[in-house]
Amino acid sequence: MLTLxxxxxxxxxxxxxxxxxxGFTAAVSGQEYLDLQKQVDESVDLRxxxxxxxxxxxxxxxxxxMQTRRAAIVDETRQAQFSDVLQAYSSRDDKxxxxxxxxxxxxxxxxxxxxxxxxxxxxxxxxxxACMTAIVPLFGMFxxxxxxxxxxxxxxxxLSRRMMDFLADRYSFQFSQxxxxxxxxxxxxxxxxxxxxxxxxxELKQLDQAKSEFLSIASHELRTPMTSxxxxxxxxxxxxxxxxxxxxxxxxxxxxxxxxxxxxxxxDLLDLAKIEARKLPLASKWCLWxxxxxxxxxxxxxxxxxxxxxxxxxxxxxIEAFIDSDRVQQVLTNLISNAIKFxxxxxxxxxxxxxxxxxxxxxxxxxxxPGIAPADQELIFQKFRQGATAENPIVKGxxxxxxxxxxLVEEHGGDIGVESEMGKGSAFWFTLPKWRLADGQAxxx
Numbered sequence: 454m455l456t457l458x459x460x461x462x463x464x465x466x467x468x469x470x471x472x473x474x475x476g477f478t479a480a481v482s483g484q485e486y487l488d489l490q491k492q493v494d495e496s497v498d499l500r501x502x503x504x505x506x507x508x509x510x511x512x513x514x515x516x517x518x519m520q521t522r523r524a525a526i527v528d529e530t531r532q533a534q535f536s537d538v539l540q541a542y543s544s545r546d547d548k549x550x551x552x553x554x555x556x557x558x559x560x561x562x563x564x565x566x567x568x569x570x571x572x573x574x575x576x577x578x579x580x581x582x583a584c585m586t587a588i589v590p591l592f593g594m595f596x597x598x599x600x601x602x603x604x605x606x607x608x609x610x611x612l613s614r615r616m617m618d619f620l621a622d623r624y625s626f627q628f629s630q631x632x633x634x635x636x637x638x639x640x641x642x643x644x645x646x647x648x649x650x651x652x653x654x655x656e657l658k659q660l661d662q663a664k665s666e667f668l669s670i671a672s673h674e675l676r677t678p679m680t681s682x683x684x685x686x687x688x689x690x691x692x693x694x695x696x697x698x699x700x701x702x703x704x705x706x707x708x709x710x711x712x713x714x715x716x717x718x719x720x721d722l723l724d725l726a727k728i729e730a731r732k733l734p735l736a737s738k739w740c741l742w743x744x745x746x747x748x749x750x751x752x753x754x755x756x757x758x759x760x761x762x763x764x765x766x767x768x769x770x771x772i773e774a775f776i777d778s779d780r781v782q783q784v785l786t787n788l789i790s791n792a793i794k795f796x797x798x799x800x801x802x803x804x805x806x807x808x809x810x811x812x813x814x815x816x817x818x819x820x821x822x823p824g825i826a827p828a829d830q831e832l833i834f835q836k837f838r839q840g841a842t843a844e845n846p847i848v849k850g851x852x853x854x855x856x857x858x859x860x861l862v863e864e865h866g867g868d869i870g871v872e873s874e875m876g877k878g879s880a881f882w883f884t885l886p887k888w889r890l891a892d893g894q895a896x897x898x
Contacts, residue, residue, distance in 0.1 A: 454522075454692065456537045461597065464596050464597055465593070465597070467593070468589060468590060468592070468596075468597075469593075469594025470591075472586055472590055473590060473625050475585040475586040475589055476580045476582075476652060478582040478588055479579055479583045482575055482579035483575075483579045483583075485571075485575045485578075486575035486576050486579050487597070489568050489571045490572050490573055492565075493568045493572060494566055495526075497565070499522075499526070499531070499557075500557075502519065503538055503558060503561075504554070504558075506519065506539075506550070506554070507516060507550060507554045510546050511542065511543070513616055515825060516539065516542065516893055519535075519539055522535075523535050523539060525529065530560075531848060534556065534557045535557060537556070537557070538553045538554055538557050545730040546717065569644075580809055584831075601848070606824070608637075608640075612640055615640070615643065615644070616646075619650075623693075625801045630780065642889065662850075679712060679715055679716050683713065684714060685704055685711060686708055686712060690705045695789045721854065721857060722853070725836065725853055725856065725857055725860070728860040728861070728864070732839070735776075735780060736777050737775050737776055737865075738776075738777075739773045739774070739775055740774055740775075740778045741773055741891070742806065742814070742888070743768055743772070743775050744770040745774070745778055745787070746804060746806075747771075748782060749782045749785040749786055749789065751784075752788065753789055754795065756790060756793060760793050760794070761803040762793045762796045762798060762801070763800070763801070764789065764800060765801050765802035765803050765804070767803075767804070767805055769806040772806070772814070772888060772889075772890065773888060773890070773891055774814060774885050774887065774893070775863060775887035776887075777865070781861070781885075783857070783858070783861060784858040784862060784869075784883060785804075786859050787858045788818040788883075789857065790854075791855075791881070792820035792879070793820075794820070796821055796822045796825065797821065800820070800822075802819070802821075803823070804816070804818050804819075805819070807836055812886040813867065813884040813885060813888075814881060814884060814885040815884050816882060818880065818881045818882070819878060820878050820880075822878050822879060823878075824874050824875040824877055824878055825873040825875075825879050826875060833871070835856060836856045858883070862883045862884075865886070865887075867883055868883065868884050869874075869882070869884075869886050
């Protein structure tokens with residue numbers, strides 16, 4: 454198969470050659486037309502002179518002028534015929550002059566008739582090739598555009614679809630055989646790159662799976678001894694083993710607090726491993742939404758009191774949601790506790806319940822903290838990612854809470870996100886698609 458460059462060069466060469474040939478032929482035909490037309494005009498002029506000699510008296514000046522005119526005749530036969538007329542004119546023989554003029558007129562008439570036919574043909578030929586000279590470039594441009602459209606733009610569209618399929622995880626490098634041209638070379642290069650990316654993604658998935666399995670195993674193995682350590686420290690701190698002085702007791706309390714944080718990290722890792730392995734089934738049922746909110750906020754009252762922050766939520770009587778209550782409380786706890794951590798003392802964390810445009814239940818947790826930079830708003834939902842500001846540095850945490858919350862909300866079929874402006878607080882929100890009024894009406898799915 455010819456390459457695209459070769460095709461275009463060949464079409465251009467053919468168009469230029471055809472245009473040159475047509476132009477040359479038109480020029481030759483035009484010159485022939487002019488020559489023949491000159492003959493016709495000359496014949497008319499000679500016949501006019503011959504007729505005029507037949508009726509004019511003899512005059513030497515006229516004879517000399519006609520002799521000069523005869524010398525200008527190129528055709529020897531016509532020159533001889535006109536010489537006979539001039540000879541009869543100079544002899545002053547009227548009968549011979551009329552005879553020779555008649556012979557000359559007949560000869561010139563035949564020449565003129567033949568030349569007129571040739572003039573018409575030459576003119577038609579000239580017009581034909583002149584038009585072809587103008588049409589050939591247009592036709593060549595049309596062929597070039599057709600070739601470019603069928604090869605270049607069609608090839609680009611096809612490659613663009615392959616790229617979009619690749620972005621949408623529908624790409625197969627064996628889907629089609631590239632053409633044997635420059636775009637085909639580009640297609641083969643993209644196929645090679647795409648295959649390398651696919652291979653790399655497969656390797657990364659295997660590594661991620663191995664990492665998840667390792668974290669799951671390590672977390673299982675760590676949870677039992679950490680629980681034992683937690684219990685032992687709690688017994689010591691409560692004086693079960695005897696009274697302990699204040700200084701050692703303070704160290705025991707610090708160790709117990711840090712042990713709680715490690716246990717939360719281990720639980721988060723286990724939850725994340727289960728979610729990634731699709732082994733976290735939801736025990737969903739219809740629950741009163743206010744009961745879920747009250748249970749969550751009640752568990753966070755002590756934490757909010759220590760931070761000097763209030764929690765407020767608008768009651769939503771009569772609303773039921775089809776959820777796994779424990780998992781949704783885990784999401785709410787994460788969002789509200791984060792809002793408390795980053796809120797200034799004396800402020801209030803508000804929890805609102807509403808409805809989205811598409812009819813889903815909308816839960817909004819708003820704080821009065823420093824806000825989240827736009828560059829961090831997407832990152833904070835990734836694993837082990839946290840946001841921070843100069844006024845309020847990263848609060849101790851695992852960096853997994855929002856990632857787990859996102860996974861749990863998506864397991865319920867909802868969405869989660871954040872709206873924030875620096876210095877004006879943040880509003881974390883999530884949606885639940887299945888809800889209804891307590892009487893069973895207005896179900897949304």
